[in-house]
Amino acid sequence: MSGVQGGKQASGRESLVQQHAVLQKRKRTRPAAFWNSGWSKVSALANPDALPSGGQDKEEEIQELDEILKFNQIALSDIDSSEAQVRVNSDSQRSGLWLLASFINHSCCPNVQRVILHDRMVVRAAQDLQAGEELVDSYVQVLQPVHRRRSELERSYRFRCNCDRCVLESELLDGQKVQALLERAAGMAGRPSADGVAEWHLVEAAETLVAAALSGAGATAWAADDKSPAQELLLASFSPLFRTLAPALQSGFAASSARLHVALRVWQRFHDVVAAVLPGSEVLCAVSSSLFCTALLLRQNPGACRQELAIALWACHQAYGGGVKVWQIWHRKLFPPAALRAAEVVWHEELARHPPASATPPLPGIDLHAMD
Numbered sequence: 431m432s433g434v435q436g437g438k439q440a441s442g443r444e445s446l447v448q449q450h451a452v453l454q455k456r457k458r459t460r461p462a463a464f465w466n467s468g469w470s471k472v473s474a475l476a477n478p479d480a481l482p483s484g485g486q487d488k489e490e491e492i493q494e495l496d497e498i499l500k501f502n503q504i505a506l507s508d509i510d511s512s513e514a515q516v517r518v519n520s521d522s523q524r525s526g527l528w529l530l531a532s533f534i535n536h537s538c539c540p541n542v543q544r545v546i547l548h549d550r551m552v553v554r555a556a557q558d559l560q561a562g563e564e565l566v567d568s569y570v571q572v573l574q575p576v577h578r579r580r581s582e583l584e585r586s587y588r589f590r591c592n593c594d595r596c597v598l599e600s601e602l603l604d605g606q607k608v609q610a611l612l613e614r615a616a617g618m619a620g621r622p623s624a625d626g627v628a629e630w631h632l633v634e635a636a637e638t639l640v641a642a643a644l645s646g647a648g649a650t651a652w653a654a655d656d657k658s659p660a661q662e663l664l665l666a667s668f669s670p671l672f673r674t675l676a677p678a679l680q681s682g683f684a685a686s687s688a689r690l691h692v693a694l695r696v697w698q699r700f701h702d703v704v705a706a707v708l709p710g711s712e713v714l715c716a717v718s719s720s721l722f723c724t725a726l727l728l729r730q731n732p733g734a735c736r737q738e739l740a741i742a743l744w745a746c747h748q749a750y751g752g753g754v755k756v757w758q759i760w761h762r763k764l765f766p767p768a769a770l771r772a773a774e775v776v777w778h779e780e781l782a783r784h785p786p787a788s789a790t791p792p793l794p795g796i797d798l799h800a801m802d
């Protein structure tokens with residue numbers, strides 16, 4: 431992987447090995463019962479009361495263990511796409527310390543996605559990988575502009591990210607213009623326009639900035655192709671704009687049809703951006719569900735939302751496996767029975783058209799019988 435330095439990468443990896451060696455040494459010098467319940471006990475060590483009393487280096491020990499936890503604990507995202515400003519927070523109920531996974535380095539374009547079920551973490555390839563290719567995951571929310579990602583990484587992990595996406599974005603996009611558009615979007619969230627036109631102008635302004643940036647860099651072929659990876663990666667800087675405007679536009683009991691049309695288009699743009707940055711992710715699954723939900727609100731008929739439903743089904747399958755059955759489990763309280771039945775039909779049509787290279791079983795812990 432190019433460009434990720436510091437933190438867990440350069441000094442971090444070495445330091446991590448040293449930290450593990452320290453823990454192994456302590457393991458030998460402490461009563462076996464202390465370790466018998468496994469690595470989950472390590473988290474208890476962050477609590478000073480859980481440490482053995484006495485010893486001159488107790489404070490140092492606490493500090494060291496605190497650092498180990500801080501740099502190596504892993505938390506999944508808690509996604510709430512039903513509110514304005516789709517919220518993506520760390521989920522304290524799904525966090526912990528996994529030794530092997532803590533060695534995975536950071537990139538703002540991760541090539542794996544992780545799912546935590548009970549006390550297990552499953553790390554899956556999120557895209558095709560070359561043999562020997564390094565697995566990279568993200569330590570911070572990557573659906574934000576480069577200056578916010580770097581600031582968070584420097585503050586929390588003490589390194590400056592220079593992954594390909596960070597370099598592309600910092601060299602081509604004017605951070606102040608990005609920030610200005612994000613602030614305008616935030617200002618509009620609480621009072622959506624009647625027809626959504628003002629909001630769509632903001633989306634167009636973001637796309638114009640990106641096209642101009644690519645064009646100015648001589649990347650005219652990229653700029654002309656609105657599905658190019660560079661285009662989507664740069665548009666990901668504006669993720670907070672999409673995730674603010676889309677739910678706001680469909681809020682209220684009487685969102686006009688015009689406004690829902692715009693909401694649907696904003697969700698589509700957001701979906702494309704998330705698919706480029708976080709393929710195979712739970713976030714993509716949540717955004718795809720919102721896309722389908724908006725299409726359903728607009729057209730009132732699942733049969734008329736086939737395209738959006740297919741997108742949602744594939745996104746769920748890539749994140750969790752298990753095909754339509756798992757999608758139905760996740761969404762049975764969100765969508766009406768007609769939509770759940772339509773999903774069955776669409777999924778079988780999709781499988782006939784695009785059979786997956788291999789059957790992806792559901793992740794362990796997902797109970798397929800819960801539908802029965």
Ligand SMILES: [Zn+2]
Pocket residue numbers: 537538539579591592593594595596
């Ligand atoms: Zn980066």
